[in-house]
Amino acid sequence: MRYISTRGAAPALDFEAVTLAGLASDGGLYLPEAWPSLSRDEIAALAGLSYVDTAVAVMRPFVGDALDEAALRSLCEQAYGRFAHAAVTPIVQLDHRQWLLELFHGPTLAFKDVALQLLGLLFERFLSSRDTHLTVVGATSGDTGSAAIDALAGRAKVDIFMLHPEGRVSDVQRRQMTTVLAPNVHNIAIDGSFDDAQAMVKAMFADAGFSGRFALSAVNSINWARLMAQIVYYFYAAVRLGAPDRPVAFSVPTGNFGDIFAGYVAARMGLPVARLIVATNVNDILHRAISQGDYSAGTVTPTATPSMDIQVSSNFERLLFDLGGRDGAALAGQMKAFDATRALRLTNQQLTGAAELFSSARIDADDMALAMRWASEQAGQTVDPHSAVGLAAALASDLDPAVPVVTLATAHPAKFRDAVERATGLRPALPARIGSLFEREERYASLPASLDAVTAYIAERATPRP
Numbered sequence: 001m002r003y004i005s006t007r008g009a010a011p012a013l014d015f016e017a018v019t020l021a022g023l024a025s026d027g028g029l030y031l032p033e034a035w036p037s038l039s040r041d042e043i044a045a046l047a048g049l050s051y052v053d054t055a056v057a058v059m060r061p062f063v064g065d066a067l068d069e070a071a072l073r074s075l076c077e078q079a080y081g082r083f084a085h086a087a088v089t090p091i092v093q094l095d096h097r098q099w100l101l102e103l104f105h106g107p108t109l110a111f112k113d114v115a116l117q118l119l120g121l122l123f124e125r126f127l128s129s130r131d132t133h134l135t136v137v138g139a140t141s142g143d144t145g146s147a148a149i150d151a152l153a154g155r156a157k158v159d160i161f162m163l164h165p166e167g168r169v170s171d172v173q174r175r176q177m178t179t180v181l182a183p184n185v186h187n188i189a190i191d192g193s194f195d196d197a198q199a200m201v202k203a204m205f206a207d208a209g210f211s212g213r214f215a216l217s218a219v220n221s222i223n224w225a226r227l228m229a230q231i232v233y234y235f236y237a238a239v240r241l242g243a244p245d246r247p248v249a250f251s252v253p254t255g256n257f258g259d260i261f262a263g264y265v266a267a268r269m270g271l272p273v274a275r276l277i278v279a280t281n282v283n284d285i286l287h288r289a290i291s292q293g294d295y296s297a298g299t300v301t302p303t304a305t306p307s308m309d310i311q312v313s314s315n316f317e318r319l320l321f322d323l324g325g326r327d328g329a330a331l332a333g334q335m336k337a338f339d340a341t342r343a344l345r346l347t348n349q350q351l352t353g354a355a356e357l358f359s360s361a362r363i364d365a366d367d368m369a370l371a372m373r374w375a376s377e378q379a380g381q382t383v384d385p386h387s388a389v390g391l392a393a394a395l396a397s398d399l400d401p402a403v404p405v406v407t408l409a410t411a412h413p414a415k416f417r418d419a420v421e422r423a424t425g426l427r428p429a430l431p432a433r434i435g436s437l438f439e440r441e442e443r444y445a446s447l448p449a450s451l452d453a454v455t456a457y458i459a460e461r462a463t464p465r466p
């Protein structure tokens, strides 16, 4: 399998190179040259398979020659063996047609574990036969940082430097990062906002000297391997609800458009997906883009769903590329104009293409709280605020009533205890597997929001290229 860049000017790479590279050298994002497909019989044969067996069947075509089937299976067994539920991503029924797909049974309680646990193992495996050391640098508003640190702690040939805005992530989120004491984990609390931290990370990647010297790498959802791992649970859930004979719809709490793009890929591979519902909070750029073709960024409004408080959704570029006839030069022009004006109009081809599969909804704080109460009163389920945004969109959708609707539950309610308590009056208990979090020692550096200070800190501790 070969991968090409959405901007058409970077070399095509194989799966191993694409995993280690993250972003393409022309500023674009990598995608498979052609979508693999699973036949109706192959999808039917997934019925009854374990999560790991499903993962091997779904990911095999994307991995190509980079890993043989036994190696892929072994990595999946290690990654998903750490989940607290034997089904890895179980589905739970809410009423006659509404379902939840629980993606939060991993070590850090958010869906990002599903992809990052595997990515950590892929890094280690691919680096073992190279003489390079990788320096992962990232900024987090909470969930990505904890999932990436858990996945990379103690792995050979990788260091991770994770920046978080001091005092602006929840206690649970901070401790999930700062109590990991492995020597290759470096937490940096920045005296500034998430945007300040993110801007510094971007500047480090843009500095060719620095990023080349330390082999910088990214673990955010622009990394293709992350999206690939997320395709699996769409198949796993849909087959349990009757696919390929019965189409299934999914409602996805969306921020960077990574999770829902994996659902789009599942549909392109042949899974009968009746609809993909893009659920946003009041930061609604994606809702405006899907419903009106207006992809224009404003300023971020902080909400109870911080992982969806974004203005620019990196992975949307992948959809625009695929729907626009895969014309790299045209897409590069469209994205360059967007960078200059922070606004972009979808072409007719992109807008009508999106409408065939996607719909969208903008969910405000009241609708979110109502959905949380509905889940609790009607179905005895406690859902986190992000999942509640997805559920509100699912409940509001106008789909054929015969189609089951699966909401992706992206975080454990205990990760956002205060917001859940405000909406439902119930304070979710922390699951036993992270029970001692509040007794463990913390370690992190506090630095000013200064690029020089942060690069100096990293340069002193990272391993340069040989």
Ligand SMILES: *Cc1c(COP(=O)(O)O)cnc(C)c1O
Binding pocket: 110, 111, 112, 143, 144, 221, 253, 254, 255, 256, 257, 258, 259, 260, 307, 308, 386, 387, 410, 411
């Ligand atoms: C990251 C995250 C999201 C958004 O996912 P995207 O792939 O960025 O669209 C939603 N909910 C939770 C809890 C998250 O951590």
